[in-house]
Amino acid sequence: MLIEYFPILLFILIGIGFGFVPMIAGKLVGPSKPDPEKLSPYECGFEAFEDTRMKFDVRYYLVAILFILFDLEIAFLFPWAIVLEEIGMFGFVAMMIFLGILVVGFIYEWKKGALDWE
Amino acid sequence: MNFPLPDFFPASAEIFVLVMACVVLLADLFKSERQGWLPYLLTLATLAGALAIQVGTAGADTTLTFSGMFVDDRLSDVLKSCLYITVFAVVVYSRDYLMARGLERGEYYLLVLFATLGMQVMISANHFLTLYLGLELLSLAIYALVALDRESARSTEAAMKYFVLGALASGLLLYGMSMIYGATGTLEISAIARKLSDPATNMDVLRFGLVFLVAGLAFKIGVVPFHMWIPDVYHGAPTAITLLIGSAPKLAGFSMAIRLLVDGLPTLAVEWQQMLMMLAVLSIALGNVVAIAQTNVKRMLAYSTISHMGFMLLGLVSGVIELRASGDIQLSYAFGSAMFYTIAYVLMSAAAFGVLLLLTRAGVEAETLDDLKGLNRRSPWFAAVLMMVMFSMAGIPFFIGFFAKLAVLQAVVAAGYLYTAVFAVMLSLIGAFFYLRVVKLMYFDEPLDTAPLVASSEMRALLSVNALAIAVIGLMPQSLLTLCATALGQAMK
Amino acid sequence: MDFQTAVFYFLSTILVVASLRVITARNPVHAALYLVLSFFTAGGVWMLLRAEFLAIALVLVYVGAVMVLFLFVVMMLDINIERLREGFWANLVPGLIVAGLMLAEMFAVLGAKYFSAGAAPAPEAPAMDYSNTKELGRLIYTEYVYPFELASVILLVAIIAAIALTMRKRKDTKFQEPAKQIAVRREDRVRLVSMPAEKE
Numbered sequence: 001m002l003i004e005y006f007p008i009l010l011f012i013l014i015g016i017g018f019g020f021v022p023m024i025a026g027k028l029v030g031p032s033k034p035d036p037e038k039l040s041p042y043e044c045g046f047e048a049f050e051d052t053r054m055k056f057d058v059r060y061y062l063v064a065i066l067f068i069l070f071d072l073e074i075a076f077l078f079p080w081a082i083v084l085e086e087i088g089m090f091g092f093v094a095m096m097i098f099l100g101i102l103v104v105g106f107i108y109e110w111k112k113g114a115l116d117w118e
Numbered sequence: 119m120n121f122p123l124p125d126f127f128p129a130s131a132e133i134f135v136l137v138m139a140c141v142v143l144l145a146d147l148f149k150s151e152r153q154g155w156l157p158y159l160l161t162l163a164t165l166a167g168a169l170a171i172q173v174g175t176a177g178a179d180t181t182l183t184f185s186g187m188f189v190d191d192r193l194s195d196v197l198k199s200c201l202y203i204t205v206f207a208v209v210v211y212s213r214d215y216l217m218a219r220g221l222e223r224g225e226y227y228l229l230v231l232f233a234t235l236g237m238q239v240m241i242s243a244n245h246f247l248t249l250y251l252g253l254e255l256l257s258l259a260i261y262a263l264v265a266l267d268r269e270s271a272r273s274t275e276a277a278m279k280y281f282v283l284g285a286l287a288s289g290l291l292l293y294g295m296s297m298i299y300g301a302t303g304t305l306e307i308s309a310i311a312r313k314l315s316d317p318a319t320n321m322d323v324l325r326f327g328l329v330f331l332v333a334g335l336a337f338k339i340g341v342v343p344f345h346m347w348i349p350d351v352y353h354g355a356p357t358a359i360t361l362l363i364g365s366a367p368k369l370a371g372f373s374m375a376i377r378l379l380v381d382g383l384p385t386l387a388v389e390w391q392q393m394l395m396m397l398a399v400l401s402i403a404l405g406n407v408v409a410i411a412q413t414n415v416k417r418m419l420a421y422s423t424i425s426h427m428g429f430m431l432l433g434l435v436s437g438v439i440e441l442r443a444s445g446d447i448q449l450s451y452a453f454g455s456a457m458f459y460t461i462a463y464v465l466m467s468a469a470a471f472g473v474l475l476l477l478t479r480a481g482v483e484a485e486t487l488d489d490l491k492g493l494n495r496r497s498p499w500f501a502a503v504l505m506m507v508m509f510s511m512a513g514i515p516f517f518i519g520f521f522a523k524l525a526v527l528q529a530v531v532a533a534g535y536l537y538t539a540v541f542a543v544m545l546s547l548i549g550a551f552f553y554l555r556v557v558k559l560m561y562f563d564e565p566l567d568t569a570p571l572v573a574s575s576e577m578r579a580l581l582s583v584n585a586l587a588i589a590v591i592g593l594m595p596q597s598l599l600t601l602c603a604t605a606l607g608q609a610m611k
Numbered sequence: 612m613d614f615q616t617a618v619f620y621f622l623s624t625i626l627v628v629a630s631l632r633v634i635t636a637r638n639p640v641h642a643a644l645y646l647v648l649s650f651f652t653a654g655g656v657w658m659l660l661r662a663e664f665l666a667i668a669l670v671l672v673y674v675g676a677v678m679v680l681f682l683f684v685v686m687m688l689d690i691n692i693e694r695l696r697e698g699f700w701a702n703l704v705p706g707l708i709v710a711g712l713m714l715a716e717m718f719a720v721l722g723a724k725y726f727s728a729g730a731a732p733a734p735e736a737p738a739m740d741y742s743n744t745k746e747l748g749r750l751i752y753t754e755y756v757y758p759f760e761l762a763s764v765i766l767l768v769a770i771i772a773a774i775a776l777t778m779r780k781r782k783d784t785k786f787q788e789p790a791k792q793i794a795v796r797r798e799d800r801v802r803l804v805s806m807p808a809e810k811e
Contacts, residue, residue, distance in 0.1 A: 002615070005658060009618065056687035058777055064683050065773040068676040069766050075668045076762070079748030090121045091752035094759065101763040104140045105770040111147040114774050121753040136764065143771075184757040225775035232768045239761060251761040258765060262772030326720045 062114055073102050125183040128190035131172045131198065132238050138164035139231040146224030154222075161209055161227040165234070169202040182244060186306050189244035192605040193376065196457075197241045197369050204366045204464050205234050210580050211472040212358035214573055218479055221266055221356065229266075230362065233259035237370040243377055246295045246305040250288070253338065256370060257284050260363055264355040276354025283337065283347045291334025297327025298383075307382040314385040328386055331378060332393045339371040341431060342400040345424045352420035357478060357485070360416055361471035364423060365464045371427075372460040375434060376606070380453060384439045395435045395538070401428030402542055406549030414485050418552055419470055422511060423463075425549060430459045432542060433526040436533035452529030454603030455522075461598065462522035465591075466510050469584045473504045476581065479572045490556055492565025500571065500578075501560045503585040508557050510588050512550035517592035525599060619659055626652040639685045647678050661737070664744040 080087075080095050087094075109115060126133065142160045149156045172195060180191035209230060216222035232255060239252030261284065265277035299305050301323040302313040313319055337344035352360050379390050405425025412418040433456025477484030477493075484490070494501040510517035523546065530539045591598055629649035636642040650673050657666040751759055 002659070002661065005663070009655075056683070058687070058779065061680070061683050061687065062773060062777050064676070064680040065777075066770065068672070068680060069769055069773075071672055071676045072766060073763075075672055076751075076759070078668075079664060079744045080752055082742070083745050083748035083752070086749060087121065087752050090123065090756075094752045094756045097760060098763040101136075101140070101760070101767055104143060105767040108143055108147060109770055109774055112774055112778065113780070114778055124756070185754045187755075187757050223775070225771055228771055229768070229775070232764065232771075235764065245758075247755070247758045248761065251758050251765065255761065255765050255768060258768050258772065262768070262775060265776055268776065322720055326717075 059117065066109060066114065069105070070102075073099070124185065125181070127175060128181045128183050129188055129242070130175055131168045132235060132242070134171055135164060135168050135231060135235050135238065138167070139228060139235065142231060143224070143228055146228070157224045157227040158209070158213060158222075161231060162206060164231060165202045165206045165209070168234075168238075169199055169206075172198050172202065182308075186308070187245035187248045188242050189308075190242060193373070193457075194242045196601060196605045197373050198238055200461055200464065201234065201237055201241070201366055201369050204369070204468060205230060205362075207468050207472070207580055207584060208358075208362045208365060211361060211468070211475050211577055214577060215356070215358045215475045215478055218481075219267065219356065221358075223266075226263070226266060229259040229263050233263070233362070234366070237366060240370040241373040243374075244307050244381075246299070246307070249307075249374060249377060250292065250295065252370075253291075253374070254288065256367060257288070260359075260367070263359045263362065264351060266359065267356050270356075272354040273356060276351045279354075280347050280351045287334045287337030287344065289334075290330045290337070294327040294330030294332075294334060297323055297330065301327065307377055310382050311384055314383065324383070324386065325389055328383060328390055329393070332390055332397075335371070335375055335378060336397055338374065339368070339427050339431075340424055341397045341427050342404050342424065343397075345401065345404070348424055349417045349420040352423070353414060353417045353485075357416065357471065357474055357483070361468065361475065364419065364471055365468045368427070368430075368460055368464055368467075372430065372457065375431075376453065376457075379434070380437070380439065387437075387439050391435045391437075394431045395535075398428040398431035398435060399538065399541065401425060401431070402545050406545045409549065409552050412552070413487050415474060415487060415490065415556075416485055418487075419467070422549070422552070423467070425545070426459075426463045426511070429523065429526055429542065430456050430463070432456075432530055432538070433459055436526075436529040436535065438533065450529075451603055452526075452533065453606045454599065455525035455529045457602040457606060458595075458599050459522040459526050461602070462510075462518045462588075462591075465584065465588055466507050466519060469503065469507045469581065469588060470511070472577075472581045472584060473500055473507070476500060476571055476573045476577065479569075482567070482569075487556070487559055488566055491559045491563040492568075493560040495565050496568065497571050499582070503581060504560060505557050506585050506589055508553040510592065512553035513546050514550070518588050518595065519592070521592060521595040521599075525595075615659060619656065622652045622655040622659075625649075626656065639690050640682065643678065643681050643685050646681070647674055650674050650678065661741075662743060664747055 076098065077095070080091065084091065138160065142157050142164065145160055146157045175190075176192075176195040177190070178192070180189060182189055209227070212226075213222065216226060236252045236255030236257075236259060239255065240249055241252075243249035243252055261277055261281045264280055265274055267273040295305070298310065301320045302310050304310060304313065314324075333344065337347075340348045352364065355363065379387075379394075383390065402425045405421045405423070405428060409418045409421035409425070412421060433452050435452075437452035437456070438450040474484055477489060490504075493504065506517060510519035513520050513523040527539050527542065530542070626649050629645045629652065632645040633642045633649065636645060650669060654666040654669040654674075657669065
């Protein structure tokens, strides 16, 4: 069974190689003469007025949390989908109850406006 | 494949609470502005209905269902009935406080109902997995409840501390559970107990897992040296939430201790009783001594909680588990005394925080000892109520606290730990100081805030019933004591 | 040393190094990225143990969702890393002593006596059509249906808690809701009050 995952391992190793080799090649071959002028940020010739960071909006956090919860729901759906014919009606109803409870949560977040961006 | 349908009847109360929690959620979403009382009444109806179902489905024998993960025995029936009554009282007491602070949202009722569901699952757990899932359900709901007051930095800080430490303790508990699984090959509590008598099981790994299990359990109950979160969380959370976390989860914590240690690992009793003895003695000492220095009533009650939980553990320590020739396990009376102590403590704690809630109104927090001054002038009856609660907590005859302490101390002496009993009594005497100080402030000092008490009539009525229960059960403790003893005395097969 | 053992050592080394870098990295975003690396390698180790569903779920859920959330939070909190690291070297020594003690005790109990390759032999290799996911599926929805439904309740509580604690309405945006505009009823806008006629 593990032999089926060998191509993935190969893929990962080649991916790591793809990432590292150009970086190392660049470090070895390219010139490196840093200078304060060269390293400072460019803002159309002026000095920077203020810090570039913005106040992070908490709405992104709420969206990410809701994504995690429904991602976990999907993770539970995967094994169910492949054994459905074996677990029969009982397994079907069990999953429907699971989905039903999460649909109640979905109605809640919809009505509360957590899914509205503005 | 044809899977046999599990028996849903013993779990009817859990299914009812779950369905009603979804109903409350939908009702809260679709209610109109004028129906603000709807989630409140539905929650109370849910708890009352769950109590009715629990009492109605209570049988005399032990039933296992859901592939051996759910146990319905006398212990779970008694504890769950106390749970519903306690949460009912919590919801009634909290309503005015929350309304005055704009916290009376549908989310409060939902999280309380889910916390109740988590506690129900913990009390009926016969499998490590369900015990852990019930614990996490309870903890998650309570983390959110402690942080419910978003504008208060203190509440948010308390929630953060509770969450981080609680997650760590859950990790310790899981590690211990995985070690025990590795040694016995099963997660089902009754199967683990059977495996222990099999000589092939690896006792060293079991003991190793036991240490982590006791560490996680000690955190959740709140005993030294895992008590750090209790004063900060009790102080920082809104008083209504402190009422919830100071009362009902102790029932679930007691049940967790019984299921994990007494039901699950009876042959390791020598080891875990030694561990619990140390925890109990340290807790009684630290809780009673540090509470004297507190000026904030919530912190003072938090430290007194630590000492009370130490006493409860003393009851577990002195129990003797005999393996009879028939293979049954017979528990001694001491475990019943620990259960009685837990129920008595929950009653007293609910009443104490209830009186604190009574004293608060919009914009006024009643937290420090100064706020209790002269309570007798403002309301003689509720000063008497708080006096009864304080006397009961101090162990003064003839309230329920006295009989609880007496039962535990009788068990401790019967097990042969005479010095421990003397130590516990001495520290309780030292600790009685801060309870009596409250009584002195109420009766002999001038009130700083002379405004009359503002509280709804149902809260006053329920609080009075609560206090009377403390007094009356104290006069006739036998029935509750025997109930606890028989609930635990069921021989395990 | 066969190929599987070599892969195991490769992945474990990266896992340990990445975990160490999580706690020692100066920049919190770097620490979060090292955590992502350690999750990937842990997933690889689980795959070697033939827990394929768990390995994939680890990557999908942990790296795909939880680490994204971590990074959002790290970006959201403007962490002044210098102030946080202040007591690092002073506290390192007692921390190392306590950790070392715990580790020594754990080794003493869990040492080679019980967990060596001889005491715990590897399970036999399963058949070619063995599907870890199917085996899990056969059990979760039948025998373990009670914990499964409890998991859904925990997810529901998480939804409620997240919305109760973090949802804030932006106060400065104004917008129209046509559905509400059309659904308005006469009773919401007009109220007839009966008053006695006034003279003069």
